[in-house]
Amino acid sequence: xxxxxxxxxxxxxxxxxxxxxxxxxxxxxxxxxxxxxxxxxxxxxxxxxxxxxxxxxxxxxxxxxxxxxxxxxxxxxxxxxxxxxxxxxxxxxxxxxxxxxxxxxxxxxxxxxxxxxxxxxxxxxxxxxxxxxxxxxxxxxxxxxxxxxxxxxxxxxxxxxxxxxxxxx
Amino acid sequence: xxxxxxxxxxxxxxxxxxxxxxxxxxxxxxxxxxxxxxxxxxxxxxxxxxxxxxxxxxxxxxxxxxxxxxxxxxxxxxxxxxxxxxxxxxxxxxxxxxxxxxxxxxxxxxxxxxxxxxxxxxxxxxxxxxxxxxxxxxxxxxxxxxxxxxxxxxxxxxxxxxxxx
Numbered sequence: 001x002x003x004x005x006x007x008x009x010x011x012x013x014x015x016x017x018x019x020x021x022x023x024x025x026x027x028x029x030x031x032x033x034x035x036x037x038x039x040x041x042x043x044x045x046x047x048x049x050x051x052x053x054x055x056x057x058x059x060x061x062x063x064x065x066x067x068x069x070x071x072x073x074x075x076x077x078x079x080x081x082x083x084x085x086x087x088x089x090x091x092x093x094x095x096x097x098x099x100x101x102x103x104x105x106x107x108x109x110x111x112x113x114x115x116x117x118x119x120x121x122x123x124x125x126x127x128x129x130x131x132x133x134x135x136x137x138x139x140x141x142x143x144x145x146x147x148x149x150x151x152x153x154x155x156x157x158x159x160x161x162x163x164x165x166x167x168x169x
Numbered sequence: 170x171x172x173x174x175x176x177x178x179x180x181x182x183x184x185x186x187x188x189x190x191x192x193x194x195x196x197x198x199x200x201x202x203x204x205x206x207x208x209x210x211x212x213x214x215x216x217x218x219x220x221x222x223x224x225x226x227x228x229x230x231x232x233x234x235x236x237x238x239x240x241x242x243x244x245x246x247x248x249x250x251x252x253x254x255x256x257x258x259x260x261x262x263x264x265x266x267x268x269x270x271x272x273x274x275x276x277x278x279x280x281x282x283x284x285x286x287x288x289x290x291x292x293x294x295x296x297x298x299x300x301x302x303x304x305x306x307x308x309x310x311x312x313x314x315x316x317x318x319x320x321x322x323x324x325x326x327x328x329x330x331x332x333x334x
Contacts, residue, residue: 015225107217127221151185158183
């Protein structure tokens, strides 16, 4: 397999891996490092690629494990990631835009506070649109745990957004 | 879809009971501008999901990856060169030491005068204590070395990160 062919194979998944690592680590350079490490590992095992039935789930699992390792093995520092989520609505006034950007940042912070499993499940479901079975494969956890973690994550987000006045009910 | 149906879907969503199709309906509804006033509070959350899905790697990432993928071959060559140089340097040092190190022998009379046997430990307990003390000293020094190595690695990592950033 040439590097070109390899790039072609990973092209549809690399941004998904990045978003997932970013959600796990909440840190842009670290998330890029994780994706780079995953892709290098994948390249080193490229002969096995043809035998793997679900490359996306396989690499997603690698990304998850590497992100968790990074979180646990390091003196963890969180950099300011404001600006990652750009939220803008056409025809909004500058004040309204600032307010909306603050709301987006607040939602991002609430999700970042979730325990790692809940955060991973919520990301794969609500942002990537994975099915329960796809999440099960990607994270290597049973279906019932996928559902429980998703329920808890959404419940927590709703409670926090209600407490901060973004939601009324 | 009418407002009541969407509200029911939102409640179902927070209960973790919506299907993928229903969640897509919610995303589509909140993506459009015409959101009913009583549902506008939910719009930021669904718009956050949509915005987060647009996050992408920087455009130069592919180039960096290609460089990284090609690097191992170069790195292996360099590592072999370093290993060979180290071996050559060690051999040269040993040869130099053999020719240049002054050969000093203790005068036979001095070694004859000392009765080394008197210092030998015969008591088992004492021997155990001495061995334990020696191993403790060794362990302490090894730990000291490991700590220094860890400190140096930490410094190198920090500098590397600073350069990369």
